[in-house]
Amino acid sequence: MDPSSPSKTGASTRSRFGPADGRWSVADLIDFDDYVDQDERTVRENPAIRRSLAERDRALYLGGIQEATAGVAEHSPKHRSLTLRLWLSARRTMDDEETRARQPGQLFARGQRLVTIGLGVAGVLIGMAVAAALLNYDGHRPVNVAWFVALLVVFQLALAALTATLWMSRRSTPVRGLVRDFSLLSHVMQPLLTRAMHWTQRGRAGGAAREAGEQTLIKQGQLQSHYALYGSASYLPLLIPAQVFGVAFNIGAVLATVALVWFTDLAFGWGSALDIRSETVHEIARLIALPWSPFFGEGVGYPSLAQVAGSRIQLKDPLFIFQAEHLRSWRWFLVLSLVTYGLLPRLLLLAATMLAQRRALARLPFSHARTQGLYARMITPNLEAATTGSGIGPAMPIPAAPVSPVPESPTAATATPTTSASGIPADACVLLVHIDVDELLDTGDRPRLERLLRQHTGWRVARSGTFGGSSQMTKRATDLIGSAKWQSPPPRIVLIQDGTQPPITESLSFLRTLRGTVGPQGQIVLLLVGDATEEDRLPPLSDFDFADWQRKIDQMGDPYLRLEMLAPTENGVG
The missing domain is CATH 3.40.50 (Rossmann fold)
Incomplete structure (x- = not known):
């Protein structure tokens, strides 16, 4: 689109705008930066275009943006955010459908969806495989409850707690450096997103020049390079697919555990070389079961003291001496523990991440240098x-x-x-x-x-x-x-x-x-x-x-x- 063609930006501009709520998405930010970058490159290559850009942006403002932002004080953060969001909508509409489909923000959105779906499927399969391995029963020795709880409950709960702690202390310099240097996001998620974007770009562009595809991939990293501008909005998009993987992993583990409990006759037990009393294990199980004990009490939601003592695994004891009810008493305790301490924390983290991203996008001031000139061109008459x-x-x-x-x-x-x-x-x-x-x-x-x-x-x-x-x-x-x-x-x-x-x-x-x-x-x-x-x-x-x-x-x-x-x-x- 030639920026010197303001004739396309008259009163019809009003129809280009969606709901005037000023809501931003990550894809919007990437596309916005791309459009602004295009204008800056055009001006550097041809300074004479400055006046045409000013006329185009002023026409867009008068052609619908000013009316859509009526009642909001100019120069306020809300007015600036809403004005720039509507400008982005108008700029997108000025492009043809194929050009819009190749915009880096749209490629990022499709790539993120592809990665999220892929990680979700992988998480379900891996969760099912891990749960099935831990619940493997050969008919000779009971399944060790301690390993299941340690790996699928305690370990996951510790990871969720670590994630929450890092998030709450993210503003401190040591934590910020640690996260940026060693995070899953920089070493796993970003390469996955880059590959997904490359795949979607290749599928869309067909025989387009290699340089165009590489340029699009370069733009994809623009949000990360603007960490100082967009803060948490620059890395939360990468954290969401990781949280989806965690949720999917636990769903897979729960499904596998429930299926094995329902359709196979598993024997559960516990044992330790340490001198641990049955009363101690029963008290630990009771504490773990506190969240659901009002609904599923002793003997259902967690084993009774007699069932704990009766399911203790002794090295030389044959399986037939145990009572079947004692060996089955742990089954719903494991399922409920996995749901409560594995799945629910991950769901909460996913919801908190999505909410934090929405709030971070809503709080963006858009006062940095890349938007100063654009905003001034729109709201200021050509004096x-x-x-x-x-x-x-x-x-x-x-x-x-x-x-x-x-x-x-x-x-x-x-x-x-x-x-x-x-x-x-x-x-x-x-x-x-x-x-x-x-x-x-x-x-x-x-x-x-x-x-x-x-x-x-x-x-x-x-x-x-x-x-x-x-x-x-x-x-x-x-x-x-x-x-x-x-x-x-x-x-x-x-x-x-x-x-x-x-x-x-x-x-x-x-x-x-x-x-x-x-x-x-x-x-x-x-x-x-x-x-x-x-x-x-x-x-x-x-x-x-x-x-x-x-x-x-x-x-x-x-x-x-x-x-x-x-x-x-x-x-x-x-």
Whole structure:
């Protein structure tokens, strides 16, 4: 789909949307990242397409998204999530059916279903095989109850408890590192999903080029590489098939145990080389049976003391001296133990995992760099639609919300009227202008600067200041940000920098200092301008200089730092 074709995005866009509940799935996240990545690659290859992308996304917003999100405050997390989800629905509809079927998110969903079904079938078969092996009865010696309980009850319960413990302490650094280095997910589940996706891709694409299939598989790992962005939503999709295997294993074990109890005459017993009294074993069985003892009491749900004593296996005792009722007394105890301590915990873990995934997806803020520009393009009118290639445009209306000019003093750092007692509003930011740029601006440039900033970010200016030049100025800038109160965190910072100056260590060091001030999820937008002239003191930057900065910013690996040209030209040439 050519992003420069907004004609396909008019009023008919409304029919593309499903229910406007903003609910996300893992497949949605992967497809969303893929569409955003396509746009970013297109812009890097052809900067002139920026205006077409802005027109397309604004048309999508006005064509149905704005109406669907009516009543939800703009810039709020709910509005951002709902708007982006509806944008994804519209983008999918703009593709043909075959293209949608090959989207990485759809391939992931099909691959996950395939792996889940495969693991479910394997779990049932393995559970039946293990239970049958432990219940193997040769007619000479009773089945050892201790081995069955130890392997299918105690061991499984310990695994479930370990899983729950790791999950509850997942935020601690040692546990997080342990899980990521040695987890079943990274060594088993992800290769299985990759193979399943490759198989579904090959089945769908038929004779498609090998490169296309490999590119799709590369995109599949995108969610894992964005752990810092999506948190638990990036690994819970891999945990669900593993939990399904655990549930299926226990179902298979229960089915095999019930079948053998019903259709064969098994003899059960217990024995130990240690001097363990029958009373001790009876008490242990009674404690294990507490959950079901109100419904199935002694003699049914668990053996009585006489039955425990009568089923003790002595090394030299022949089988015929035991009473048949004593040897059968353990059968329902084993079945109920397996259901209670094997199957039910796994079902609870599966339900908890699915609920945690749903909550993790619902809490995603979508405030990282990959979504900042997209969201701003949709909700912000094109304030400089008539801007020429030189970056000079006619007089434009000031946004309805009042904004104050950037302070003319290079050392000034003041609060403006958009900052209320309750803090900086959700649609406002702190603006920092590099001193080299600030010194060249006159009074008439500052309203235009704020309008351009709003067009790129959707934000007004709540506070403003300068940076660069000295460590004292850096400290004033960080103090200005550190003292800010935000009505809707995370913090939102915009920097104006002369992009003709190469990204030297000092500039990158300031970005790292700023990151430490605003926190790991604070939004930072770096807007670059070119060499000022008498006609235009906010000119666009050349593609070459912008690419130089882009490489350095990419190397920083900061998912909440976005780089943009303040005033891109129509043809992308500075």
